């Protein structure tokens with residue numbers, strides 16, 4: 001039996017150039033078990049990815065702040081507190097780094113993300129004043145409610161699908177995947193993963209980015 005999958009996006013389904021690896025469009029639609037896309041990106045991104053892959057919209061977005069599967073939608077976390085902290089961040093000279101349109105946060109429900117160019121020390125300073133945490137995915141800093149995690153999202157989606165979370169194989173690359181690795185039955189960090197993901201994973205692939213993920217798909221479908 002081929003297992004269901006919980007897949008991170010950035011660093012896991014992408015190339016080193018941050019693009020979705022084109023082989024994702026070959027391999028994921030043909031996977032014979034459920035796939036849950038689990039990302040720190042805002043809600044529309046994984047929904048659009050599922051839509052264009054032609055697979056059911058089973059997604060965990062915003063690091064667990066949004067969970068959507070099989071016509072069930074749930075939110076965790078408090079965007080308003082994150083906004084208040086970002087207002088103070090701005091007053092102290094901080095800039096999220098996304099420009100005026102800020103398409104990174106425009107559709108974000110439960111947290112606020114800052115670009116890797118933003119002042120990390122200042123962000124952590126204001127986060128502490130609002131009892132928020134900063135998660136560094138290597139692609140953005142996420143200012144979020146502590147305790148909102150991808151792993152809880154996976155438990156919720158598994159429940160909706162009538163599956164045990166331990167049935168899932170998870171693949172990811174960064175600290176926001178640690179809870180996913182702890183919840184899934186088997187976890188893989190791709191070769192480009194950060195130290196926290198490497199330490200939390202059951203296995204580490206030799207290859208990086210989607211090459212690493214593809215090696216997992218090949219080994220577990222044999």
Ligand SMILES: O=C(O)COP(=O)(O)O
Pocket residue numbers: 008009010011038039040041042137138139140141174176
């Ligand atoms: O949004 C991010 O910062 C990273 O996204 P990811 O969880 O899909 O890697």
Ligand SMILES: [Mg+2]
Pocket residue numbers: 008009010011012137172173174
């Ligand atoms: Mg990632």
